[in-house]
Amino acid sequence: YILYILIYIPIFVFVLLRKLIKEEGENDFQEELVIRPLHSGDIYASFQFRTLWETDFMRENKVSHYRLFPKSLGQVISKFSVRELHISFTQGYWRTMQWGQPFLPSPPGAELWVWFQDSVTDVDAAWKELTNVLSGIFCASLNFIDSTNTVQPSASFKPLGIVNETDHRFLRYATLPREIVCTENLTPWKKLLPCGSKAGLAVLLKSEKLFHSSFFSQTVHIRPVCQDRECKTTSWELRQTLNVVFDLHTSGQGKREWSLFKMFSRTLTEACPLASSSKIYIDVTDNPQEEYFELSPATPLLSQAVVLGDRRTFSVYDLTQQVTFGTVRSLNLLIRWKSTEGDMLRPLLHAERYVAGYGLQTGEIHTVMYNNHPFRSFPVLLLDSVPWYLRLYIHTLTVTSKGKDNTPSYIHYQPSKDRMRPHLLEMLVQLPPHSVTEVTVQFERALLKWTEYTPDPNHGFYVGSSVISALVPSSVAMDTNITQEQPLFSSFFPCKEESSYFVRVYTEPLLVNLPTPDFSMPYNVICLTCTVVAVGYGSLYNLLTRSFQIEEPNPRLAKKIANFIRRIRGVPLLS
Amino acid sequence: VAYLCFYSVQLSNMLAAIIMLIFICFCVHFQNTAGQFFSSGHTNNWAVLVCTSRFWFNYRHVANTLSVYRSVKRLGIPDSHIVLMLADDMACNHRNPKPATVFSHRNMELNVYGDDVEVDYRGYEVTVENFLRVLTGRLPPSTPRSKRLLSDDRSNILIYLTGHGGNGFLKFQDSEEISNVELADAFEQMWQKRRYNELLFIIDTCQGASMYERFYSPNIMALASSQVGEDSLSHQPDLAIGVHLMDRYTFYLLEFLEDIHPASKSNMNDLFKVCPKSQCVSTPGHRTDLFLRDPGSVLITDFFGSVRKVEITMEAIHLTDPILQLEDGEEVQEKTYSYVDQLPVSEIIHQKPKQKDWHPPDGFILGLWTLILLVFFKTYGIKHLKHIF
Numbered sequence: 001y002i003l004y005i006l007i008y009i010p011i012f013v014f015v016l017l018r019k020l021i022k023e024e025g026e027n028d029f030q031e032e033l034v035i036r037p038l039h040s041g042d043i044y045a046s047f048q049f050r051t052l053w054e055t056d057f058m059r060e061n062k063v064s065h066y067r068l069f070p071k072s073l074g075q076v077i078s079k080f081s082v083r084e085l086h087i088s089f090t091q092g093y094w095r096t097m098q099w100g101q102p103f104l105p106s107p108p109g110a111e112l113w114v115w116f117q118d119s120v121t122d123v124d125a126a127w128k129e130l131t132n133v134l135s136g137i138f139c140a141s142l143n144f145i146d147s148t149n150t151v152q153p154s155a156s157f158k159p160l161g162i163v164n165e166t167d168h169r170f171l172r173y174a175t176l177p178r179e180i181v182c183t184e185n186l187t188p189w190k191k192l193l194p195c196g197s198k199a200g201l202a203v204l205l206k207s208e209k210l211f212h213s214s215f216f217s218q219t220v221h222i223r224p225v226c227q228d229r230e231c232k233t234t235s236w237e238l239r240q241t242l243n244v245v246f247d248l249h250t251s252g253q254g255k256r257e258w259s260l261f262k263m264f265s266r267t268l269t270e271a272c273p274l275a276s277s278s279k280i281y282i283d284v285t286d287n288p289q290e291e292y293f294e295l296s297p298a299t300p301l302l303s304q305a306v307v308l309g310d311r312r313t314f315s316v317y318d319l320t321q322q323v324t325f326g327t328v329r330s331l332n333l334l335i336r337w338k339s340t341e342g343d344m345l346r347p348l349l350h351a352e353r354y355v356a357g358y359g360l361q362t363g364e365i366h367t368v369m370y371n372n373h374p375f376r377s378f379p380v381l382l383l384d385s386v387p388w389y390l391r392l393y394i395h396t397l398t399v400t401s402k403g404k405d406n407t408p409s410y411i412h413y414q415p416s417k418d419r420m421r422p423h424l425l426e427m428l429v430q431l432p433p434h435s436v437t438e439v440t441v442q443f444e445r446a447l448l449k450w451t452e453y454t455p456d457p458n459h460g461f462y463v464g465s466s467v468i469s470a471l472v473p474s475s476v477a478m479d480t481n482i483t484q485e486q487p488l489f490s491s492f493f494p495c496k497e498e499s500s501y502f503v504r505v506y507t508e509p510l511l512v513n514l515p516t517p518d519f520s521m522p523y524n525v526i527c528l529t530c531t532v533v534a535v536g537y538g539s540l541y542n543l544l545t546r547s548f549q550i551e552e553p554n555p556r557l558a559k560k561i562a563n564f565i566r567r568i569r570g571v572p573l574l575s
Numbered sequence: 576v577a578y579l580c581f582y583s584v585q586l587s588n589m590l591a592a593i594i595m596l597i598f599i600c601f602c603v604h605f606q607n608t609a610g611q612f613f614s615s616g617h618t619n620n621w622a623v624l625v626c627t628s629r630f631w632f633n634y635r636h637v638a639n640t641l642s643v644y645r646s647v648k649r650l651g652i653p654d655s656h657i658v659l660m661l662a663d664d665m666a667c668n669h670r671n672p673k674p675a676t677v678f679s680h681r682n683m684e685l686n687v688y689g690d691d692v693e694v695d696y697r698g699y700e701v702t703v704e705n706f707l708r709v710l711t712g713r714l715p716p717s718t719p720r721s722k723r724l725l726s727d728d729r730s731n732i733l734i735y736l737t738g739h740g741g742n743g744f745l746k747f748q749d750s751e752e753i754s755n756v757e758l759a760d761a762f763e764q765m766w767q768k769r770r771y772n773e774l775l776f777i778i779d780t781c782q783g784a785s786m787y788e789r790f791y792s793p794n795i796m797a798l799a800s801s802q803v804g805e806d807s808l809s810h811q812p813d814l815a816i817g818v819h820l821m822d823r824y825t826f827y828l829l830e831f832l833e834d835i836h837p838a839s840k841s842n843m844n845d846l847f848k849v850c851p852k853s854q855c856v857s858t859p860g861h862r863t864d865l866f867l868r869d870p871g872s873v874l875i876t877d878f879f880g881s882v883r884k885v886e887i888t889m890e891a892i893h894l895t896d897p898i899l900q901l902e903d904g905e906e907v908q909e910k911t912y913s914y915v916d917q918l919p920v921s922e923i924i925h926q927k928p929k930q931k932d933w934h935p936p937d938g939f940i941l942g943l944w945t946l947i948l949l950v951f952f953k954t955y956g957i958k959h960l961k962h963i964f
Contacts (some may be wrong), residue, residue, distance in 0.1 A: 004877045091667065119657050129717045136719020141700050155923045162912040182667035184694040207690060211667055211674040231912045379920050409924045428923055454699060455750040457628055494914035502917040519750070573901050 018374060025054030025235065027068040029194050029275045032366040033200045034314075034489050035258075036283040037293065037335060039344035040098050041248035043258045044215065047201055047241060048488040049193055054227065054235040058117065068274060070192040072137055073222065077236075080130045083170075084115040084161050087134065088219035091181040091211070092245075093508055096350035099404040101308050106217045107465035107506040110140060110179035115159050116170040123457075127172045137170040139184040142176070148388060149464070150424055151424045154412045156383045157471050160494065161223030162234045168256065175385070177462040177509040181216060183207040189218050192240060193272075200272025201280075204264035205242065215245040221492075239492070256337040271319035281314040281487060282333065283350050288313070292458045293337045297326060307490040309474030309501045310345065314487075348373050348379070348472050349431075353465075353507035360515045362447060363390075367439040367507060371431040373473060378500070379409075380470040382439065384425040386463055389446040389514060392423050396442040399427070402435045418446075445514050463510040471500040617731040618773045620881040621724060622647050622657045625706060627738030627747045629663040634677075634818040635809050637665045639737045639779055639825040641687040642679045646832040647733065650880035658709055658724055660696035662738075662748050672815060679821050679829060681813050695722050703753045706899075711764045728769035733777070733878045737825065740780030742803055743788075759789040766792040773866070775878040779824045781806040784860040796843065796866045796873075799851070800824035801857035808856050837880050843870035845877045 029051050036044045057078040066074055076082065112131065120126055127150065135142035145359045154168050186207050190197040197205055211214055221239040244261050248254065260267055271278035281303070287293055301316035316551045317324050317331065325331050330545035350370050355361035369380060386392055394413055410428035414421070431437050477498045481485065493502045555574075557561070563573045602821045624647070626640035644659055666677050677688040694704060708714050709724050726732055738745055745751040765771055776797040778786050782800030790797065800807040800822070809819035810826045821829070827850040836843060847861050847870070863870050916922075936944075 132715075132717040133719055136721045139695065139697075139721070141698055144699070156925065158915050158917050158919075160917075161657060161914070163915055164912075166915055178698075180664045180667055180698065182664055183688060183690065183693050184697070187691050187693060207675040208673070229862075232910075235914055379918070381918060381923070409920075410926065428920065455748040469918055471920075493917065496914070496916050 024498075026052070028052040028525055029068050029272070030277045030488060031272060031275050032202050032277070032279045032281065032488050033204075034103065034278065034281045034487075035281070035335075035477060037258070037286075037314070038099050038245070041252070041256050041340075042099065042245050043252075043263065043335075044099060044102075044243070044245045046243045046306050046489060047205070049202070049203070049240040050488055051194065051238040052225070052235050053238075054233070057236070058119075065458070068194040072240065073192065073220075073512075076130070076137070077222065078132055078571070079225055080126050080133075081117040081120045082114055082130070082222070083117050083224070084159050084162070084321065085112075085222040086114070086160075086219070087112045087138070089140065089181040089185050089216060090136070090217040092213070092215035092216075092217075094215055094245075094506070096347050099245060100344065101347050101503060101505075102243060104217075104219060104243065104492060105504045105506055106219055106243070107175060107177070107467070108509055109175060109462075109464070110142060110176035110181075111173075111175045112142065113157055113171065114174040115163075116172075118167070118170065120170065123170055123172065130554060131174075133571055134164075138188055140179060142179075144176060145174040147169040148561075149176070149318075149385070149422055151385045151414075151422060151423070153383055153426060155426055155428070156381050156467060159223070160221070160492075162224055162231075163224075163235070163347050173385075174462040177464050181218070182211065186210070186218060189220070189398065192220070192238075194274045195272035199270055200275060200278060201268070202272070203268065204260065206265055209263065209265050210242075210244055210249070212251055213244050214247045214250075215243065217241075217243045219471065240490070256340065257335070259334040260332050267330040269325065269330050271280065275320070278319040278330075279487070280317040280333070281489075282317075282335070283312055284315050285310075285312045292339055293335050296334045297331075298338075299324075301423050303487070305487050305490045306474075306476050306479055308503070309348075309476060309478070311474060311476045324395065331392065332350055346372050349378075349468070349470055349503060349505055351466070351468050351505050351507045355512055356440075357442075360513060362442060362444050363391075363512065364442050365392075365463075365510070369429075369431060369437045369439075369468060371433060371435050371437070373433050375433050377430055377432045378471055378473055379430050381466050382425075382427045382429060383467040384423070385471070386423040386425070386443070387461070388418055388420070388422055388463070389448060390463065391416070391444045391446055392425075392510065393442045393444070394425075397439070398441075399429060399437065399439050401432050401437040406430070406437060408466045445512070447515055450519065450522070453519075457514070457516045460513045463512060465506040465509050468505040468507070470503055470505070472503050473499060474501045585820050603766065616729065617877065618729040619726070620652050620731050620733070620878070621726045622652055622733040622735070623660075623709065624657065624722060624733075624735045625660040625701065625737070627662055627701065627736065628744060629748045631638040631663075631665070631668060631670050632818055634661070634665050634816070635739075635821050636662065636737045637661055638677050638679050638687060638821050640735065641677050641692070641736050642685075642821070642825060642829040643777075643832075644692070645689065646835075647879055648859045650832075650835065650876060651837050652879075654691075654693045655721065656881070657693075658722070659692075659694050660695070660701045660706065660709075661694050662698070662701040664697065669862065670817075678813065678816065679826070681820065683813070683815070685751050685950075693721070699748075701748060702756075703747050703751050706753070707745075707757070707761050710761045712768070712770060712771075714916060724770075726770050729772050730770070731773045731775070731878050732771045733775050735777045735779075736786075737779040737822070740782060740786065743785045745778070745780055745786060755786045755789045758786060759791060762790060762795060763792045766794075773868075773877070777828075779807060779822050783807065787862050789866060790862070793865055794867060796870065797862040798846065799860045800855065802860050805857040824850050824857075824859060827854055832875075832879065835875050837876060839874075839876065841875045843873045843875070846875060896928070 029049070031049045034046045038044055051515060052069050055063055057063060057074065058081065062078065063074060088111045090106045090108050093108050094102055094105065112134070114127065114130065116123055116126060124147070128146070131142045131145040151173050152171060153173055157171060157173055158166060186205065190202060190205060193202050195202060197203060219241045223237055224234040225237045227233045227235050246252065248256065252258065252262065279382060284295065295315060299315050299317050303314050303316050305312060305314065306416070317333070319331070333384065348371070352368045354366055355363050356366055365383065365386070367384070367573060370375065401409055406429060408427040408429045411422070412426040413422040416423045429437060478495045478501050495501060566573050624640050624644050626636045628636040631830065640659070640661060644657065648654070655763060665671060666675050673683070676686045679685050679687045696834060709722070712724060714723055736745060738747070740746060744750045744754045762774065771794070773794045774796070776787060776795060782801060782803050782805065784802045787797035806824050810821045810823045812819045831846070850859055852858050891919045905936040
């Protein structure tokens with residue numbers, strides 16, 4: 001008896017203590033990969049990694065025990081009182097007309113937008129420090145984000161997470177279209193994952209294959225989300241997504257046959273042990289009876305999801321089940337095409353942007369938006385952020401649809417200040433059905449000071465992409481319940497109504513040439529000025545101050561001896 | 576008996592003296608080995624590797640820097656102690672036929688870019704100002720740790736520069752240059768602030784020896800790939816990539832370093848012999864007069880590797896008890912949260928415009944109104960003034 005008491009009392013005490021000690025919130029990690037064959041023969045792979053953590057970063061006692069959530073990001077959130085953080089690094093431009101809509105859109109270069117908490121007093125200082133810290137975490141030159149390329153949108157970029165009220169004073173948005181993405185950005189991104197790149201789907205992320213693609217994008221999204229249907233408690237969600245489009249000819253060698261090994265030069269052997277779910281989805285909607293392509297190894301699991309306004313069917317591979325890997329203990333999906341027929345669903349909304357005009361003084365920016373829906377019109381919010389050295393003439397702003405004037409129902413314009421602030425133009429435009437809407441504005445190029453040019457000014461200067469946010473009518477009823485059973489790629493944008501879904505389209509960035517001076521001119525000017533001063537002033541000075549003295553030529557030897565004797569005698573010398 | 580006592584005392588004295596002598600010999604021996612253990616005097620290693628050239632045809636300078644980075648990482652210096660500055664991106668350049676790779680050998684044998692590279696300063700950030708700030712430690716307070724050189728007075732630092740240079744200067748990014756006087760002054764600042772224990776400076780540019788002529792701080796050893804008046808040449812082009820892959824000096828330096836492992840005993844004299852004139856076409860130079868130790872006793876791994884010295888202490892350290900956080904009590908949440916509408920059209924249209932801050936009227940407006948008033952009173956006479964005021 002005494003023995004039993006001795007054993008049970010400590011266990012009892014331990015359990016009591018555990019109840020008293022505040023338990024760390026639940027950690028949950030899910031990973032998934034979606035593969036969508038595109039109509040042009042390319043293939044689109046999208047990785048999504050999500051970590052959910054029930055904790056409160058804003059409380060007084062600092063969070064000190066991190067398990068699946070990366071510590072570097074947790075410290076950033078608590079130090080800068082960040083409510084939402086969205087950062088993306090993209091190489092290449094997403095071709096909407098050929099590839100359809102992406103699951104998560106991103107503009108070329110680097111994009112960062114952050115919602116701060118209401119308690120932050122100096123948002124600009126916090127923003128500056130935050131960009132510096134993030135540039136160290138992601139090995140990117142995000143420290144070039146300053147007041148000349150940061151804007152504060154007034155209606156776009158509403159928070160994607162839980163929020164009490166939205167005061168746009170706490171929002172900051174910046175893009176760096178020139179930012180290069182390479183292995184040094186992928187390495188710290190992979191380190192943020194709980195399993196790193198050692199197990200699970202992240203094993204496939206090899207930089208030599210990923211950067212040899214038409215489009216590569218890696219993003220990090222942090223936001224507070226509802227934990228369950230009632231939404232009484234929130235938890236922090238960290239989503240890391242990686243979108244890549246492999247080209248048929250450069251990576252596929254022209255053959256229309258894709259496999260995991262061909263895309264990533266790796267196969268899968270296990271799921272991440274820390275993940276609660278690890279799945280691969282292959283989009284087979286266009287292939288109901290396997291007439292276009294053949295998928296091997298076959299899988300009995302099928303799932304349907306409503307994504308981007310369309311009901312799609314997916315074949316699912318569950319990596320947590322050992323049977324998925326078969327007898328060879330590795331999974332190499334193979335998609336082989338039999339015929340090349342079938343057409344693609346035209347995207348309902350897409351946009352283009354270009355610079356018109358000639359010469360190095362003036363120009364015109366044209367933004368063209370296409371509404372391909374046959375009978376429905378919908379509103380779009382256009383956000384344009386133009387650097388200060390392209391001076392926009394807003395009185396020349398015209399918005400035309402189908403040849404007629406289309407007045408926007410909301411315009412917000414903030415003019416630029418030289419070397420301090422860029423232009424910000426936000427417009428809410430109603431796009432008529434089956435139409436083309438064109439927004440044009442004229443600009444004039446400014447002459448920069450010679451120290452403000454980059455070391456390669458003849459490359460040109462970049463203007464960031466326009467952002468078009470729209471509520472596009474969907475042909476299928478969207479699911480407005482936020483449940484956990486939805487696959488990750490379809491549950492990113494919260495859905496409020498069933499008849500439309502939210503989409504964000506980015507246009508191309510622009511490359512404009514500014515009048516470039518000849519940088520050897522300062523050297524030329526210094527040489528010329530010094531020469532002129534030396535020759536001109538020098539001669540004048542000589543003329544004014546030089547006095548002439550007559551000097552006898554060297555006397556003959558006899559005269560020299562005679563003068564010598566005369567000097568001894570003390571008698572005046574011969575001239 | 577007295578003689579016996581005397582002799583025994585003498586004998587015991589002698590014995591004691593002999594024992595003392597043997598003991599002292601042992602002590603000296605121990606001290607020698609201990610001294611050897613601590614002879615280099617450094618406890619941590621840092622590396623600052625800079626490539627200063629931009630544009631695709633300067634691929635070889637990036638390959639130079641990355642091959643030194645690779646050797647230094649292989650020999651043990653971690654990424655947190657390496658400040659890598661690359662002025663342009665060659666790996667993901669659109670002209671690179673094999674993206675995410677930088678090769679150092681023809682036929683693409685060795686990819687020096689690797690899979691876990693971390694570049695701290697890249698692109699336009701590589702400027703003379705940033706380089707000097709990194710060296711002297713005068714960085715803005717919000718600079719992250721990975722971009723700082725956090726060395727102390729027991730750090731051995733390896734500094735490697737490559738790019739285009741001339742007699743007394745090194746060109747940064749085709750738009751500015753650093754002179755040898757500035758560099759020497761920066762090293763003197765580092766010495767005054769005790770930011771290094773010993774410094775190894777390697778430079779691979781044309782007329783590289785001119786860059787170390789002006790050093791005057793102690794404990795610096797310098798190597799250059801060519802003397803004043805000579806050009807450093809590139810090694811071999813790759814026909815698939817279309818550019819020269821490496822410079823000769825760094826190519827042979829990389830080959831030499833590939834044979835070094837963390838426990839090797841090669842010293843600096845071997846490093847001075849790398850790339851003689853027959854292989855390099857230029858004459859490599861070195862400068863050791865400012866260095867206090869003999870180069871023959873300096874190990875290569877003192878600078879290229881990261882050999883940690885351990886100091887043993889006998890003190891006991893008391894760990895604090897872990898903090899137990901008690902629950903605040905059950906908080907009953909009454910309110911429900913919800914997501915925000917992403918595009919609330921009616922809300923946007925009826926948005927109240929932001930309260931613009933009131934600014935006093937600008938000088939222009941004031942001047943305009945003064946002009947209008949003056950003209951008014953000039954035409955209509957001054958007697959109307961009393962109607963206004």
